[in-house]
Amino acid sequence: NELGFQDIDQPVTMEERLELAGRCRSELGVERTIVVDRMDNAVREAYGRLPNSAYIIKPGGEIVMKEPWARADGWPAILDEILGGE
Numbered sequence: 001n002e003l004g005f006q007d008i009d010q011p012v013t014m015e016e017r018l019e020l021a022g023r024c025r026s027e028l029g030v031e032r033t034i035v036v037d038r039m040d041n042a043v044r045e046a047y048g049r050l051p052n053s054a055y056i057i058k059p060g061g062e063i064v065m066k067e068p069w070a071r072a073d074g075w076p077a078i079l080d081e082i083l084g085g086e
Contacts, residue, residue, distance in 0.1 A: 014039055028076055056082060 011017040014036075021036045035057075037043040047055060047066070054070035056079060057063050064082045 028073070030076060030079070032079055 008020065011020060017036055017039070021034050024030070025034055035043075044050065044053065047053065047063075050068050052070050054065075054067045054075070055063055056065040056075075065078055
């Protein structure tokens, strides 16, 4: 299941960013919480300034996966494997 997110321009508003997160959630069928960085990219800055990164972070803050170039189509399986029924 290859998602067509490669041709999307960088969001310039928080609303656009949230819309993309919603699209990702919908197209992937993800039911877990998706956290979206603020427009100042404070989280990206704190975790290494990668241009299109994604992280899976357990409750409590443990980073269990860091993907330097996000490929969202693999996340559901990764989440199930890492987090199981949590």
